[in-house]
Amino acid sequence: MSSDIDYTIKNVDEIPSPALVVYKDIVARNIQTIGGLLDGYDRLRPHIKTHKMSAVAKMEMDAGITKFKCATPKEAALLAANGATDVMIAYPPVGPQTRRVVDLAQIHSNVTFRVIGDDAPSIRLLSEACVDADVSIGVLIDVNTGMNRTGAPPGEPSVALAKLIDSLDGLTFDGLHAYDGHVKGDGEPRQTKAKESVQLAVDTRKQIEAVGIDCPYVVASGSKGFDATDEVDGVTEVSPGTWIFWDTGYGEALAFPFSWAALVVSRVISTPADDLITLDAGNKGINPDVPVPHFRALNLDGELEFLVRNEEHxxxxxxxxxxxxxxxxxxxxxxxHVCTTVNLYDEAYVIDSDGNWTETWSIDARGH
Ligand SMILES: Cc1ncc(COP(=O)(O)O)c(C=O)c1O
Structure with missing residues (x-):
């Protein structure tokens, strides 16, 4: 194997492939590592879309992580069912999703649910649904700091939304959210770009406070910026997700000391020619969403040429x-890309410190 960690599973013959395998000790180590990078967990709000598993959420809580980010109502439900009391759905609820979020707030009255929003009519509808259900939900304005995926423009448009949210029944204005998926590169240029980007949200926070509205949180960043934006005055929390399992997409681009904690076990199913092998890990077995190279094979030497990729081949x-x-x-x-890989499986085979598969964890929140 080409990694300094030995990923060999002693009883791998008992694991049907393709399979998602999770190395429990490495997950624990990644949790410690991020705590070291951020001087504890007070400012960490990990995104759980990477793992979607109750068992991993519990490990995070046992380590002292108290607040969470997620993308779907299903992930939010997982968190609430496992004892999380501060759950932020970093996705704007629209259509019937609004009702699902409100339902969660009704069912789990001990949990603070927060959502993000950038659209006045949708925010009004959320307010009406909250009033009807007699619940309160926190709203953070999603500020577009350069990714151009979602978000209100920083400055005046965000101030106007803050005024609106602050005025509506059933909602509390909780602050700003800024995701920096557009940041590229590594080292100082990456950190500078992440800081410049989040500064737009921090400046907006000041403008909102200047009109007399309290703006308690600025939640920023994924893996590409969290180490930098954590240092910016006015950012209250950072929210990376992939660090928990890590993958080669990030591992080859970013110099963070995380280790790969989730792999796919595959098998050779055919050898059509002397230099050809076919694996049982097609786009239904491992990250359907990335270009070649789709993965790194730990125990195959040399450069791999990725040829036909079908659903199971x-x-x-x-x-x-x-x-x-x-x-x-x-x-x-x-x-x-480990996040889209995890979502392909119902369960993960969990490997203990002796290299044995000893338990199976459900990927409770896969899907939507
Ligand atoms: C809104 C939001 N926050 C946080 C994250 C976590 O980022 P990463 O996977 O880079 O750690 C993502 C990732 O997609 C995201 O979309």
Missing amino acids: QLIRLEPGVKRPNVGDVIYLIPK
Whole structure:
């Protein structure tokens, strides 16, 4: 294996493939690592879309993490059912999703639910639904700080939304949300870009406070910016998600000390030619959403040429001279995008510190 961690599973013969495997000790180590990077967990609001698992959420809570971010009502329900009391759905509720969020607030009256929003009519509808259900939901304005995916423009338009939210029954104005998925590169240029980007939200916070509205939170960043925006005055929390399992997409781009904690176990199902192997990990087995290379294979040498990729097949050409594995051999794959990989599975095979599969965790919040 080409990693300094030995990912070999002793009883892998008992695991049907393709399978998602999670290394419990490495998850625990990543939780410690992020606590070290952020001087504790007070300012961390991890996004749980990467793992979607009650068992992992519990590990995060046991370590002292008290607030969470998620994308879907299903993830929010998982968090509330497992004892989280501060749950932010970083996704604007529209249509019937509004009712689902309000239902959650009704069912879990001990939990503070927060959502993000950038659209006045949708925010008004949320307010009406909250009033009808006699619940209160926190709203953070999603500020577009450069990604151009969602969000209100910083400055005056966001101030106007703050005034609106502050005036509506059933809602509390909780502050601003700024996700920086557009930040590229690594090192100082990456950090500078992330800081410049979040500064737009921090300046907006000041403008909102200047009109007399309290703006308690600025929740910022994913993995591409959290270390930088954590240092910015006026940012109250950072919200990366992928750090929990890590993947090669980020691992090859960003120099963070996280380790891969979730792999896909695959097997060779055919060897159509001397230099060709077909694995049982197609786009229904590992990150359907990324270009080549779709993964790194820990126990295959040389550069892999990714050929046909179907739902359950991945044809690969090996480099000349590389010993071809046999049909049935296990190949350990590190996903390029672990979040979309996890979502393909109902459960994860959990590997203990001795390298044995000993338990299975449900991926409770897969889907929507
Ligand atoms: C709104 C939001 N916040 C936080 C994250 C977490 O980011 P990352 O996966 O880069 O850690 C994401 C990722 O998609 C996101 O969309």
